[in-house]
Amino acid sequence: MRLKYAGQVHNIVRKSEEAFDVDGVRVTAAVSSAGASRFEGRVDGGRRSVFVTRDGDHVFAQVAGRSYRFNVVSRAAAATSDDSIAQGGLEAPMPGRVTRVAVSVGEAVKRGQELIVVEAMKMENALVAPLDGVVKSLAVKVGDMVSPGSALVVVEAAS
Numbered sequence: 001m002r003l004k005y006a007g008q009v010h011n012i013v014r015k016s017e018e019a020f021d022v023d024g025v026r027v028t029a030a031v032s033s034a035g036a037s038r039f040e041g042r043v044d045g046g047r048r049s050v051f052v053t054r055d056g057d058h059v060f061a062q063v064a065g066r067s068y069r070f071n072v073v074s075r076a077a078a079a080t081s082d083d084s085i086a087q088g089g090l091e092a093p094m095p096g097r098v099t100r101v102a103v104s105v106g107e108a109v110k111r112g113q114e115l116i117v118v119e120a121m122k123m124e125n126a127l128v129a130p131l132d133g134v135v136k137s138l139a140v141k142v143g144d145m146v147s148p149g150s151a152l153v154v155v156e157a158a159s
Contacts, residue, residue, distance in 0.1 A: 130159075
């Protein structure tokens with residue numbers, strides 16, 4: 001996943017259940033308890049409580065009482081030069097299996113409408129339309145396994 005914060009793009013790659021690479025630096029995170037988007041555990045030896053949630057093209061994180069807002073930089077968006085399409089590109093947030101596809105190519109959608117559901121680690125992650133528009137492309141079907149960054153659906157802005 002690529003996230004932009006304060007003008008810099010950061011690359012985050014999940015290597016295993018307890019290891020991530022953040023801009024090429026290995027980070028270990030042993031989760032001791034978890035709830036809906038809330039994680040507690042050890043990050044590189046220090047105990048941290050983290051709350052993370054995603055809303056469309058933004059990831060919000062709260063760590064040690066500080067809040068951060070990241071913009072998701074989509075590979076699907078980077079792969080196209082058409083800005084109206086780029087704004088509507090959605091990719092897999094993590095490795096998982098597609099359990100529901102709620103739209104088809106050519107279908108009109110509203111911002112916030114559920115498009116696809118990906119199950120990962122026994123949790124369902126709904127991907128929703130980031131804008132009002134029309135489904136331009138759909139790259140998955142129910143049962144497909146997806147990897148982080150895989151382009152799943154592109155929504156073209158309504159004209």
